[in-house]
Amino acid sequence: MNLPGSGILKGMAVTAVNFIGSFLDRAHAKRLITEQYPEERPTLVETSRSFPFLVFDGDPEKGIRCTACKICEKECPPQCIFIVKDKDANGKPILRPQIFDIDISVCMGCQICVEVCPFESIRMDNIYEVSAYDRFETLVLHKEQLLKSNVYYRQIHPTEAAQTDARIEAARVKKAAAAKAAAEKAAAAKAAAAAKAAETQPEPTA
Amino acid sequence: MHFLENLPLATKKFILDLVKGACGWLCTKLGIALPPWAMPLLLTLVSILVVIVAIIAVYMVMFALMSVAERKILARMQNRYGPNRAGWFGILQPVADGIKMLTKEDLVPRGADKIVHFLAPIAMVAPALMLPAIIPYGTGMVPVELSAGILYFFALGAGTELAVFMAGWSSNNKYSVMGAMRAIAQMISYELPLVMSAVIAALVAGTLSPTGIVEAQGGYSLGFIPNWFVFTPWGFVACLLFYIGALAESNRCPFDLPEGESELVAGHLTEYSGFKYAIFFMAEYVGMFAINGLLVTLFLGGYKAPCPFLEWIPSWCWFFAKLALLAFSMVWVRATLPRFRIDQMMQFAWKFMLPMSFAALIAAAVWYYAGRGPLAWGLSALIVGIPYLALGHFCFTRHHTADNRRYLYSE
Ligand code: SF4
Ligand code: SF4
Numbered sequence: 001m002n003l004p005g006s007g008i009l010k011g012m013a014v015t016a017v018n019f020i021g022s023f024l025d026r027a028h029a030k031r032l033i034t035e036q037y038p039e040e041r042p043t044l045v046e047t048s049r050s051f052p053f054l055v056f057d058g059d060p061e062k063g064i065r066c067t068a069c070k071i072c073e074k075e076c077p078p079q080c081i082f083i084v085k086d087k088d089a090n091g092k093p094i095l096r097p098q099i100f101d102i103d104i105s106v107c108m109g110c111q112i113c114v115e116v117c118p119f120e121s122i123r124m125d126n127i128y129e130v131s132a133y134d135r136f137e138t139l140v141l142h143k144e145q146l147l148k149s150n151v152y153y154r155q156i157h158p159t160e161a162a163q164t165d166a167r168i169e170a171a172r173v174k175k176a177a178a179a180k181a182a183a184e185k186a187a188a189a190k191a192a193a194a195a196k197a198a199e200t201q202p203e204p205t206a
Numbered sequence: 207m208h209f210l211e212n213l214p215l216a217t218k219k220f221i222l223d224l225v226k227g228a229c230g231w232l233c234t235k236l237g238i239a240l241p242p243w244a245m246p247l248l249l250t251l252v253s254i255l256v257v258i259v260a261i262i263a264v265y266m267v268m269f270a271l272m273s274v275a276e277r278k279i280l281a282r283m284q285n286r287y288g289p290n291r292a293g294w295f296g297i298l299q300p301v302a303d304g305i306k307m308l309t310k311e312d313l314v315p316r317g318a319d320k321i322v323h324f325l326a327p328i329a330m331v332a333p334a335l336m337l338p339a340i341i342p343y344g345t346g347m348v349p350v351e352l353s354a355g356i357l358y359f360f361a362l363g364a365g366t367e368l369a370v371f372m373a374g375w376s377s378n379n380k381y382s383v384m385g386a387m388r389a390i391a392q393m394i395s396y397e398l399p400l401v402m403s404a405v406i407a408a409l410v411a412g413t414l415s416p417t418g419i420v421e422a423q424g425g426y427s428l429g430f431i432p433n434w435f436v437f438t439p440w441g442f443v444a445c446l447l448f449y450i451g452a453l454a455e456s457n458r459c460p461f462d463l464p465e466g467e468s469e470l471v472a473g474h475l476t477e478y479s480g481f482k483y484a485i486f487f488m489a490e491y492v493g494m495f496a497i498n499g500l501l502v503t504l505f506l507g508g509y510k511a512p513c514p515f516l517e518w519i520p521s522w523c524w525f526f527a528k529l530a531l532l533a534f535s536m537v538w539v540r541a542t543l544p545r546f547r548i549d550q551m552m553q554f555a556w557k558f559m560l561p562m563s564f565a566a567l568i569a570a571a572v573w574y575y576a577g578r579g580p581l582a583w584g585l586s587a588l589i590v591g592i593p594y595l596a597l598g599h600f601c602f603t604r605h606h607t608a609d610n611r612r613y614l615y616s617e
Contacts, residue, residue: 004595
């Protein structure tokens with residue numbers, strides 16, 4: 001039979017061990033493992049993601065990959081993307097966004113826009129400190145804020161960026177080969193046509 | 207060390223002399239002749255004022271320190287840091303809390319009884335601030351020397367029950383009323399063992415005056431064990447009972463069910479915000495310090511030093527050291543024990559604490575009349591030990607309910 005009240009003493013011993021241990025465990029290995037956030041920051045894992053951004057190669061104006069196809073705008077579940085196509089001087093639409101806004105107060109970080117983009121142009125960022133004093137204006141990110149270089153993308157998500165780069169490179173090689181083949185075919189056809197013409201041309205006097 | 211010992215009293219005397227001198231100087235300067243009764247009256251008033259200011263200042267400082275120390279200690283016991291942002295190691299946290307409380311909106315529910323809702327915090331804090339008046343803080347340092355100080359303490363302490371119920375009833379909120387009902391049930395139930403164990407100390411000391419009880423615990427047996435009541439079998443039990451009763455009276459864990467967050471939002475405090483909430487909070491802490499002070503007075507030898515060779519430390523230091531120790535132990539208990547269920551709480555008070563306090567009373571009487579020797583020790587230990595084991599066995603072991611419990615719907 002346990003002495004009545006011995007359970008309380010056992011419990012008090014446990015808390016006492018915690019109390020004293022929290023002063024002795026200097027390395028903070030087992031106790032006091034709280035991260036002191038603004039001073040100590042966690043190292044983010046590579047797959048961490050927050051909000052989307054737009055990738056460009058080289059120059060933010062010319063190198064922008066987005067073609068304003070609006071697929072992401074349609075697919076985004078909470079409808080937080082807003083895109084307007086750019087026009088040239090004659091009012092003819094060109095394949096480039098004039099306005100590209102993402103309301104990150106609505107975005108839920110689902111990455112669906114990234115999955116559906118056929119031009120590898122929208123990717124997930126890993127910034128988390130985006131709090132602002134204004135609920136509406138400052139949390140709508142415009143094209144200028146969204147555009148980030150491919151170099152930055154390689155920094156934050158190396159593996160994924162390498163895969164994307166490989167895909168783009170493969171597509172480029174394939175396209176070049178196809179173009180070459182098409183050119184050869186065209187040249188051959190031209191030659192054949194010329195030959196045929198030469199064949200049918202002579203003996204007008206016959 | 208004579209100087210430190212006398213420091214508080216000397217300060218008071220200095221202030222009084224200052225007032226006296228200033229008054230005399232002013233009178234001669236203005237050419238007024240004071241009537242003979244004026245000066246003593248003035249000095250009495252000033253000395254009362256000095257004592258009030260001193261008590262309030264000391265208790266406010268303790269409250270501020272306690273509010274941050276409690277959270278830090280609790281955090282350490284749960285392997286956290288606790289508040290460490292405001293100031294050096296979070297020491298300015300009470301200031302931040304105070305500013306936050308004062309700048310909050312003071313909401314009064316539309317359906318509330320406005321007058322009672324307003325009066326409740328006042329009715330709570332006034333008795334709480336009057337409680338510390340009879341506690342002897344050091345040799346000759348009793349703010350008010352009352353020959354029935356213990357009686358005064360419990361009579362005033364009962365006033366908080368009224369305040370709690372005023373708060374709960376006037377809020378017009380079911381959680382508040384339920385919290386207040388629980389608080390009343392708990393305070394009334396635990397007041398009984400509390401008073402009983404105080405009676406034991408008063409009985410053995412033969413006086414109701416706190417100073418007299420402290421003086422009765424002076425001296426050492428065998429040359430080094432102090433004659434505090436806690437070092438006798440009945441005194442130990444009565445001290446524990448008083449401690450548990452004090453926990454319940456000050457609504458602290460594990461007796462915090464009047465304001466159990468998970469069940470009742472905040473009990474009778476639900477509809478209070480801002481400064482009124484802060485006042486309730488303060489009254490609770492001041493009440494806790496006061497009742498701990500009484501515990502120190504009754505059982506832990508008040509301002510007496512624990513061994514002869516430590517007597518050079520001023521007596522009031524000893525009092526506050528013991529008080530701090532008790533406050534720490536209350537935080538420790540809070541970190542350890544979960545909240546009671548209401549039926550367990552009532553059962554504990556009526557089936558365990560009350561019989562135990564009667565047993566301790568008898569043990570004290572036996573000890574007193576059996577000559578305080580080894581025989582008295584053995585007898586009184588038996589008288590409190592047997593009921594303890596029996597009650598513990600029959601009231602709190604589950605064997606007679608656990609076996610025949612059937613779960614109808616799971617079969
Ligand atoms: S991550 Fe999801 S919610 Fe955010 S913009 Fe892309 S599709 Fe919309
Ligand atoms: S980001 Fe991709 S899917 Fe969205 S409009 Fe631009 S190219 Fe299209």
